[in-house]
Amino acid sequence: MDAQPAEGPRHEIVIEDGDDDVTIAQGKVVESEFASMAVRLDTEGNSVRLRIEDLRTGRVRHLDALELESIVWLGDGHLTQLLDPSHDRWRG
Amino acid sequence: MTAVVPSASEVEEGGSRYDRLIQPARVHGTLYTDPSIFAEELRKIWHRTWVFVGHESEVPQVNDYVRKQLADQDVVMTRDKEGEVHLLINRCAHRGLQVCDDKSGNSSSFRCPYHGWTYRNTGELLGYPYNKGYGGKKQLPLGMGKVARVASYQGFVFGSLAEEGPSLEEHLGAAKGEIDRLVGLAPAGKVSLDAGWLRHKTRSNWKFLAENETDGYHPQFVHGSIFGVTGSPIGELYSDNSTAVTRSLGDGHSENDLRPEFRGFAEPMRWFGTTPDRVPNYVAAMKEAHGEDADRLMIEGAPHVMIFPNLFIAEIQVFNIQPVGVGECVQYSTAVQFDGGHELNMRMVSQSIGSVGPAGMLLADDTEMYERNQRGVAMADPEWLDVRRGLHRESVDENGFTIGTATDETGMRGFWNHYKTLMTAPDEGQDD
Ligand code: FES
Ligand SMILES: [Fe+2]
Numbered sequence: 001m002d003a004q005p006a007e008g009p010r011h012e013i014v015i016e017d018g019d020d021d022v023t024i025a026q027g028k029v030v031e032s033e034f035a036s037m038a039v040r041l042d043t044e045g046n047s048v049r050l051r052i053e054d055l056r057t058g059r060v061r062h063l064d065a066l067e068l069e070s071i072v073w074l075g076d077g078h079l080t081q082l083l084d085p086s087h088d089r090w091r092g
Numbered sequence: 093m094t095a096v097v098p099s100a101s102e103v104e105e106g107g108s109r110y111d112r113l114i115q116p117a118r119v120h121g122t123l124y125t126d127p128s129i130f131a132e133e134l135r136k137i138w139h140r141t142w143v144f145v146g147h148e149s150e151v152p153q154v155n156d157y158v159r160k161q162l163a164d165q166d167v168v169m170t171r172d173k174e175g176e177v178h179l180l181i182n183r184c185a186h187r188g189l190q191v192c193d194d195k196s197g198n199s200s201s202f203r204c205p206y207h208g209w210t211y212r213n214t215g216e217l218l219g220y221p222y223n224k225g226y227g228g229k230k231q232l233p234l235g236m237g238k239v240a241r242v243a244s245y246q247g248f249v250f251g252s253l254a255e256e257g258p259s260l261e262e263h264l265g266a267a268k269g270e271i272d273r274l275v276g277l278a279p280a281g282k283v284s285l286d287a288g289w290l291r292h293k294t295r296s297n298w299k300f301l302a303e304n305e306t307d308g309y310h311p312q313f314v315h316g317s318i319f320g321v322t323g324s325p326i327g328e329l330y331s332d333n334s335t336a337v338t339r340s341l342g343d344g345h346s347e348n349d350l351r352p353e354f355r356g357f358a359e360p361m362r363w364f365g366t367t368p369d370r371v372p373n374y375v376a377a378m379k380e381a382h383g384e385d386a387d388r389l390m391i392e393g394a395p396h397v398m399i400f401p402n403l404f405i406a407e408i409q410v411f412n413i414q415p416v417g418v419g420e421c422v423q424y425s426t427a428v429q430f431d432g433g434h435e436l437n438m439r440m441v442s443q444s445i446g447s448v449g450p451a452g453m454l455l456a457d458d459t460e461m462y463e464r465n466q467r468g469v470a471m472a473d474p475e476w477l478d479v480r481r482g483l484h485r486e487s488v489d490e491n492g493f494t495i496g497t498a499t500d501e502t503g504m505r506g507f508w509n510h511y512k513t514l515m516t517a518p519d520e521g522q523d524d
Binding site: 044045046047048049062064065066067 | 151152153154155156157158194196197198199200201203210
């Protein structure tokens with residue numbers, strides 16, 4: 001992949017390799033120097049979900065409408081708690 | 093609904109009410125019209141035995157759900173985040189509201205629209221608004237209702253509202269082999285029921301449908317039009333010259349076994365009304381999956397089996413029969429899809445549309461019979477329905493099952509036997 005700085009939302013990230021192009025992520029990318037997240041709508045389920053992918057680890061989560069609504073209403077204090085590295089991922 | 097009900101003294105003479113109403117060669121018309129019998133069926137059959145509800149392929153993704161019917165109960169079939177399938181009763185634990193309203197969706201949790209109580213898709217209550225009114229969070233030992241027992245066989249999901257009873261495998265008994273036979277025709281060894289369900293409201297008692305599904309006596313009369321238009325050779329398999337048999341599989345299940353006829357012709361795919369050269373990818377996939385045995389499977393074809401009380405597998409399609417009232421039921425139908433089935437899957441969809449779709453030529457004819465049957469049994473005389481056809485020529489096959497010829501009422505008699513066993517069992521809470 002090229003090492004240029006992100007220019008904001010992009011479409012699919014594809015490594016072009018002749019006949020066997022490899023798609024490493026689909027959707028638009030929300031990116032900063034700290035994190036890189038691909039975001040798209042997923043219609044595989046019985047109703048539409050948001051599919052988000054951590055491009056640095058490949059970890060994927062689906063969020064349904066009620067979960068997204070809950071995030072919108074999350075108090076700033078709670079969101080800050082989630083950002084504490086020891087909250088989940090690096091709990092130790 | 094005013095057919096003659098046997099008097100109390102008649103009932104006592106003959107033992108239980110059902111011993112009097114259900115006899116070896118005839119059954120009483122009130123079994124189809126009496127609301128008190130229907131109420132008792134709900135308690136003793138539909139709320140107790142294993143009832144087919146849906147298929148795992150209808151909730152393929154984690155957090156998918158579909159609304160389903162289990163007799164009079166509105167049920168939500170969900171797949172939780174671990175992949176486990178649940179059958180929730182669609183009722184809020186607060187004031188009893190119906191929680192889910194869409195036919196299907198994807199959500200990890202359900203929020204009741206009345207006061208906002210929110211449940212995981214396992215039925216567990218995860219929270220409610222303004223929790224101080226309950227002394228804080230997680231104070232209430234409540235949840236959505238659940239179907240007491242849930243089990244599946246080859247992806248077919250069944251529910252039983254009774255905490256205890258025979259296991260699903262015990263209930264299915266010999267019918268398991270018929271489901272296996274269907275799945276054996278899927279090159280990848282799995283079937284899906286994800287083509288969508290048609291819903292046919294039918295003004296008839298559910299038992300007319302269950303009995304008719306393996307009645308080999310009616311096709312030549314009722315289905316003349318579809319046999320004529322399609323040039324299907326299937327009609328002839330339902331005559332007195334046929335070597336096909338009607339088999340009572342026990343536990344109320346029955347089948348029309350057409351294999352003796354198909355073995356005689358020994359032509360792969362004849363059961364589907366086609367030839368191998370017209371479905372080459374499917375045939376190749378079957379050979380790849382089954383080797384030597386593929387020809388036998390493709391010659392013998394798919395089962396035609398009625399699984400008590402409400403799952404009918406009719407070769408290429410599946411029916412889910414659910415009662416609404418004593419004189420009304422709904423038939424849900426869908427095309428079977430074979431995993432790895434290639435061109436056969438699209439053909440099964442179009443054949444299903446042709447037979448049971450809105451302008452289909454098969455189900456409309458059956459349904460006309462069901463509804464006229466319901467109107468007929470409301471008349472007072474004669475009081476009985478005759479089920480003796482072939483009684484004198486029944487035999488027992490090598491596996492111990494009772495068989496009759498292709499047009500005999502052997503399946504119906506097996507149905508009534510099992511029905512009587514269930515209906516004469518004590519009510520819950522009584523001495524048992
Ligand atoms: S009835 Fe469901 S929250 Fe009140
Ligand atoms: Fe109000």
